Amino acid sequence: MAWRDSRSHRLRLLLYSLSIVLGVAALVSIRSFSANLRAGLEEQSKSLLGADLVFSGPLPLTPEVEELIRPFARERAYQTSFSSMALFPEREGTRLVQVRALEGEFPFYGELETDPASAAKGFRNGAFALLDQTLMLQFDLVPGDRIQLGHKTFEILGSLMSVPGDSPTFNALGSRIYIPERFVGETGLIQIGSRVRYAVFVRTDAAFDPATFLEENRERISGLDLRAETVQSRKEQLGRAMENLDRFLSLVGLIALLLGGIGVATSIHLYTREKIPVIATLRCIGATAKQSFSIYLLQAAGLGALGSTLGGLLGVAIQETLPVVFSGLIPFKVEIGVAWSAVAQGFWLGLAASVLFALIPLLPLRGISPLLALRSEYQEHDLPRRDWAVRLVYAAIGAFILSFALLNTESIGVGVGFFVGLLAVFAALYGAAALLIRLVRRYFPSRWAYEWRQGLANLYRPHNQTAVLMFAIGLGTFFLLSIFLVQSSLLQEIDRFGGPGKPNLILFDIQSNQTEPVAELVRAQGLPVLDMVPIVTMRLEAIGDVPRQDVLAHREAGRPEWALRREYRSTYRDVLDSTERIVRGRFPGDPESERIPVSLEDGIARELQVDLGDRLTFDVQGIRVEAEVASIRAVDWQNFQTNFFVVFPNGVLESAPQFHVLITRTETPEASAQLQREVVRDFPNISAVDLTLILESIESVLSKVSFVLHFLGAFTLLTGVIVLLGALASGRYQRARESALLRTMGGSRPQIWKILAAEYFFLGAFAVAVSFLLALVAGGALSLYLFESPVPHPGWVAPAFALGVVALVVLVGLFNSRRILEAPPLQILRAEN
């Protein structure tokens, strides 16, 4: 009967099912892709590290390290990595790069992918270099060209496509260059203050268990200032990142699915209202309430199953595009295959959502009286108003969302937070819709032209779908606009760095004897020396009387490891910078005091859990220096200049080994390139960081991440449009009748078009206005409190996008209504009879 009853409406039913399609597609594509990621991670786990075990640290590897690894190392390789300026003689260009000097047969698992392939092995045989593909393209380099690092020139042997475990995007701040380790000395680049990292890659015996070894030797490794990484730890680290991504994306998918559910509910509501005479007739001829209800429940379930199947297929197809979307963000290769478990999961979730949401309009059908068959028109109040079963369904939907969120996030806090947040957005959209409708009613513009008034009034008239459509359009718009606003806030913040008059080029690793000539060279180019800052590297030795090792061993107090282990790069001066202000204590402190008075940045003081008067002992390259916290400073880090955790007073560190940083500003990229070329030529050990390039890299990462978010946000908006289409298609019968009546009474086509256009315009405009306001609040709050960036300025793109959505709603609405005016009025009025 369910099948027979659907006979004349199958096409329309198919349209209803579309709203669930995108939600399921989003979920399936995300889940299937994650499954592929996990499989890829598992399969390539060893090549993620290229070795079984890696030790790395800031100091050259000592015999103690050799002793540590000797018992289990079957094979080893060494890498010295540091930043440096590279000069390309053929192209007259310079660029800050990340040099990786290799000795040994790294990687033991997986391979360096190069073009030509032979270069991966060949570069180890002489003064050859491998360059990141992006760098080759940037400078238009080809194998055979040369690259100069410090005093040494290398021949480029090939371009580097991938390195086990490296994700290219995150190397954007310094392209990778591989050279043989034995030439590092000849470059002359490692000097005082050079930030060098030394690593040893180890291939172990098959029987060796790295985890147990690390656990047993924790203190010894920590004492050697080494960081250890195993295949397992890298896998877990990547796995965690992937899981977070998966969770976040699944929640976005859920939003699309819920919107789809709302679409199903709306469509079924309108569909079944037309079916009331049929149901009443069925009741007259002896169908029970349960039987007639089951007919439509079966139709809804069939619809959900069809929609979910189509969604699954679409999801599998979309999944193919995800590697492109995520390109540069995932550090290993992902083989795309269909994860059937994800498809099945998507199917059941889609079916469950369809049936649950469809139950809301279906349950009241049980109360239809057979008497209605004798009346020409049913009335909304013929249906029972308060139905406990409907309330139960609402509760079940709540439980469905909450359990999905909890299962996906595996965290009560995040799961409940998501649930509450979603409820809040729904409530805000609904509340805003209700408020708007009330305001429009109260302050109705009675002087407007008839068509506009009619269109506006349609929003609050009986059987209106305003609230549902506000959800459908508003949610996606809100989501996309919020992402956009946060992104623009971050970009505003980035732009603030490079504002006019602000420093945009830093030269670092300047040795003490180079300060004067370098400053002169800068001035000779017509550029200002905005600052020349001395930097002394040191490590924290003790807090109060407790040595660092002991603090590290008992970190119950919650002091983070990075703050204890890091190399502190401190400066000395007696005046504050413009970006600093004293929060507590005195600066520079009392020179007569027993210990050296230092100033701590407030964040690091919090991390180390120290305050005014506390003692800190630093190891300044072998010499113990006892200091006391004399002041706490607040620092505005969001400036492109040197900022410090610890500032010493003058008169203490002057004779310590140190290097200097020079800050300047260039007005054009050409001037910047010119200065960098001159510096590299005369002082090869000095590196330059060009703010413009950094900002470009950050913007590129940001735009990749925001593309992923927009990609998924678009699902929500598209689902909203489909819900809109479904709702409009369902209401078409009523509209056709209304416009037939208007035409009978002499309404012209343009008048009816105007009324329809006005209605869709107001609907779209209200939904967009509300979501725009909500997005401003949400985007503003996220920017201010989470990213600590300025309140976003919507600029012109956000309003243009919002207007675009309004135009889309009007177009979709009118497109959907085009047939309404085609049928002669008599035909429609007759159909009524």
Added chain:
Amino acid sequence: MILEVEKLTKKYPSGNRSLTVLNGVSFQIEQGSTNAIVGPSGSGKSTLLGLAAGLDRPSSGRVVLNGRDLNPLSEEQLAELRNQHVGFVFQNFQLIPTLTALENVMVPLELRGGNHSREKAEELLSRVGLGDRLHHYPSQLSGGEQQRVSLARAFVNRPLILFADEPTGNLDGETSGAVAELLFRLNRDEGTTLVVVTHNMELASKTERVITLRSGSIESDRRHASEKAANGEG
């Protein structure tokens, strides 16, 4: 003559054949007269009404309404003509469910872009006895009340001719009588020409002229002067 119907034929496709619903019907209606079109179900009454009012196009023949041949007119011109000269009353009222009683009555005036539509609509609703139900939606009104709203809507733009399709068909006996009386009273007050399609012979007998259709053709065309006198005319 306000309405001239000449050799009007209407055929509908039915499967592979065509079904003739009206077959060469001709008659003329005088201005200010009251007329009934009666006949059994399927005799073509409603089709004739739809064609005469310009809601549908004939297969052949023509309709001249207020001196204008409807055949060459476009849909837009027909709509304009209806708005200016024609009123409708339907069996199932055909009120717009999303508009209040007052708004339903205002629609024809609003479409015309006239002034004081609210006052005029309020006045007519008061005349049909619904002055206290202005802001009720159709679903909140009884069948008789809905038909009275529909009458007010039909008369609000002072039509030259009013077409009523079984105006009492959906009403019980008592209400039916009251609505019929109201229809004739308004018609008399406004001096409108009335064309009623009905099964209800009692209603038909209140008109000056009864045209009987059978199988798409005119079976009889009778005038009864006595009824005219009874209705207070002449």
